[in-house]
Amino acid sequence: MRKKDFDKDLIINFRTHLPEKFQLPKSVVGKKILKEYGALFIAGRGVTVPDRVIFKDEEEVSVWQSSVETSRVNIAGFEIELQTAAMKHLKNAVAEAEENNFSITPRGADSARRSYAETVNLWASRVCPALIYWTNQGKLTEANAEKIHSLMPFEQVAEIFKLEEKGVFFSKDLSKSIVYSVAPPGTSQHLSMLALDINEYKNSETRRILAKYGWFQTVVSDLPHFTFLGKSENELAASGLKKINDEDARVFWIPNL
Ligand SMILES: [Zn+2]
Incomplete structure (x- = not known):
């Protein structure tokens, strides 16, 4: 095979793996959410993914959530809810961890379905302190901060992304984009009931077992957060994802866009 053809084969288009009726986002915010x-949206093996990147309100979320099959299970004292296929594979991972004398446990009652x-x-819990901080730092006027604060939560997102382009960041430690810290309203993977935040994310053996059962890290620098993709690791690149390695040899899979 000529090198050029070989390279072309390797560039797998993420978009071709999206569900048939998927609404490709047109807004700047929507495109960023899809990228991050x-x-x-390429998850398989018996789960359903939403047909949009942003849910507009509680009504849209509850209509969608009640359209998919879910299971509730108590793990380490927390009752969590996931799509049934994702739960089945999680339970297998938890059992395998236990056989090897360690555990996989949710961080809290809101670690799965939200x-x-x-x-x-959650969005407000990051935005409000950051607005105060940047006002005190002189990077935002009080009037500007108040204006953003008074917007509807989702309308705040575009304003905050604009500030972040200028280095005024809203993540918990204020060093990077808020999207690596908390999802904008209506965009969290937890709404899809295919995500779980765990305590043992630092353990590479935990990560290996979760990956074996289709659970991967897919949000760069959100360390406790795992996503059910329902595929084996060697299928992910061919599904339109690319691998990002962090400095601790952690692997994140994100859209190859
Ligand atoms: Zn999470």
Whole structure:
């Protein structure tokens, strides 16, 4: 094979792996969300993925959530809810970890399924302190901060992305984009019931076992966060994802866009 053809074969277009009725985002915010959180949309093996990157309100979320089959299971004292196929593979991973004398446990009651309101509250928990911080630093006027604060939660997103382009970041440690810290309202993978935040994310053996059962890290620098893709690791590149390695030899799979 000529080198050029070989390279072409390697460039697998993520878009061709999206579900048939998927609504490709047109807005700047929607495109960024697809780029950062979109690995989810190639998930397979019996799960359903949303047909959009942004849910507009609680109504849209609950209609979609009630259209898919879910299971609730108590793991380490927390009752969590996931799509049934994702839960089945998670339970297998938890059992394999236990056989090897360690554990895979959720970080809290909101570690799997979330409601639209929960994504709004988490968003505000980052945005509000960051607005105060940057106002005190003289990077934002009080009037500007107040204006952003008074917007509807989703309308804040574009304003915050614009500030981040100028180095005014809203992640928890204020050093990077808020999307690596908390999802904008209506965009969290947790709404799809295919994501789980765990305590043992630092353990490479935990990560290996989760990967064996189709659970991967797909949001760069959100370390406790795992996503059910329902594929083996060697299928991911051919599904339109690319691998990002961090300095701790952690692997993240994100859309190859
Ligand atoms: Zn998460």
